[in-house]
Amino acid sequence: MAQRILVTGGAGYIGSHTCVALRQAGYEPVIYDNFSNASRQVLKRLAAICGSAPEVIEGDVRDRAAIETALRSHDIRAVIHFAALKSASESIEMPLAYYDNNVHGTVQLLSAMRACNVASLVFSSSAAVYGDAERMPVREDSQRAAQSPYGRTKIICEDLLSDISRAEPGWSIARLRYFNPFGAHESGLIGEDTRGVPPNLGPYLTQVAAGQRVQLSVFGGDYDTRDGTGVRDFIHVVDLAEGHIAALRKLEGDAGLLTVNLGTGTGYTVLEMIAAFAKASGRPVPYVIAPRRKGDIAECYADVSRAREMLDWRARRGLAEMCADAWRWQIRNPEGYASDPHREKAML
Numbered sequence: 001m002a003q004r005i006l007v008t009g010g011a012g013y014i015g016s017h018t019c020v021a022l023r024q025a026g027y028e029p030v031i032y033d034n035f036s037n038a039s040r041q042v043l044k045r046l047a048a049i050c051g052s053a054p055e056v057i058e059g060d061v062r063d064r065a066a067i068e069t070a071l072r073s074h075d076i077r078a079v080i081h082f083a084a085l086k087s088a089s090e091s092i093e094m095p096l097a098y099y100d101n102n103v104h105g106t107v108q109l110l111s112a113m114r115a116c117n118v119a120s121l122v123f124s125s126s127a128a129v130y131g132d133a134e135r136m137p138v139r140e141d142s143q144r145a146a147q148s149p150y151g152r153t154k155i156i157c158e159d160l161l162s163d164i165s166r167a168e169p170g171w172s173i174a175r176l177r178y179f180n181p182f183g184a185h186e187s188g189l190i191g192e193d194t195r196g197v198p199p200n201l202g203p204y205l206t207q208v209a210a211g212q213r214v215q216l217s218v219f220g221g222d223y224d225t226r227d228g229t230g231v232r233d234f235i236h237v238v239d240l241a242e243g244h245i246a247a248l249r250k251l252e253g254d255a256g257l258l259t260v261n262l263g264t265g266t267g268y269t270v271l272e273m274i275a276a277f278a279k280a281s282g283r284p285v286p287y288v289i290a291p292r293r294k295g296d297i298a299e300c301y302a303d304v305s306r307a308r309e310m311l312d313w314r315a316r317r318g319l320a321e322m323c324a325d326a327w328r329w330q331i332r333n334p335e336g337y338a339s340d341p342h343r344e345k346a347m348l
């Protein structure tokens with residue numbers, strides 16, 4: 001029987017793509033999600049892609065008893081822990097919610113896992129832990145210095161995981177530091193469903209190209225980069241999802257603690273992203289250069305050598321594919337998962 005993997009936050013953007021990758025790799029994902037920032041529609045879409053929907057448990061990661069029940073009743077072997085709040089800017093306004101969901105949630109999850117003898121964990125960390133790193137591409141052993149409460153919750157969880165793995169050697173833990181996910185599954189059935197004003201470049205760009213927003217504000221045109229705008233490592237969400245399978249496989253072999261960047265190793269500027277997206281969509285992307293955004297850094301892209309060596313994984317999809325897939329998702333789902341149900345029926 002396929003090994004069952006509990007995927008907290010499995011109905012979210014990266015989580016849903018990881019459920020597809022898990023099925024393709026012969027695992028059985030069990031989604032654990034409180035749907036606070038995800039749609040139940042994703043389940044139908046996963047069924048259309050995978051042949052059947054994964055099992056779903058509606059629950060909160062801060063509910064230790066509910067996680068224990070989920071782990072025991074589904075004979076779970078490992079956990080991929082996505083469930084968290086993820087907006088750096090929002091975290092500045094509401095730090096307590098971030099510490100509660102991200103740190104307290106992880107403590108509860110780990111306690112439940114220990115009680116149930118489930119000792120294999122893939123943890124969602126972020127390039128946000130690096131802050132304004134001195135050297136690019138940034139290596140895993142760079143100093144961490146987060147710029148936001150969100151980034152600090154990730155550092156605290158990373159430290160918690162290293163302390164636990166030192167104290168209790170039975171654990172197998174991968175801390176994966178994601179760079180900037182973009183794109184969607186090639187089917188156009190699952191993608192990033194942003195509620196309200198998108199805080200990140202990818203969905204904002206997509207909505208401007210679709211005519212849902214008038215123009216993009218480019219935050220800062222005077223950085224010390226090749227065209228003055230910020231540089232980031234945009235990674236196709238399906239590549240990112242596949243990185244989790246590589247990590248899971250690695251954990252099956254060795255106990256211990258791994259920390260790995262999941263990026264492409266290539267940085268693109270905001271203006272390069274705009275040009276690539278305009279090309280992929282065939283639509284103009286009006287923009288204006290605006291003041292720098294508070295807390296932003298000039299550039300951040302990954303050193304990917306450890307991912308290659310330790311996980312035998314690398315990103316395979318390029319910028320054009322990322323943009324084309326994001327655009328397909330957008331035009332098929334102009335309102336995200338809340339799009340017209342008749343239209344949805346026609347798609348499935």
Ligand SMILES: O=c1ccn([C@@H]2O[C@H](COP(=O)(O)OP(=O)(O)O[C@H]3O[C@H](CO)[C@H](O)[C@H](O)[C@H]3O)[C@@H](O)[C@H]2O)c(=O)[nH]1
Nearest residue numbers: 086088126127128179199200201204217218219230270296
């Ligand atoms: O409307 C926008 C949105 C973004 N940007 C620019 O686009 C780049 C990327 O910004 P994002 O908000 O998309 O992503 P960040 O790199 O700021 O942060 C994201 O990636 C980080 C990891 O690198 C963390 O995970 C963080 O939580 C997540 O929001 C930055 O130069 C930003 O200034 C714009 O110019 N206009």
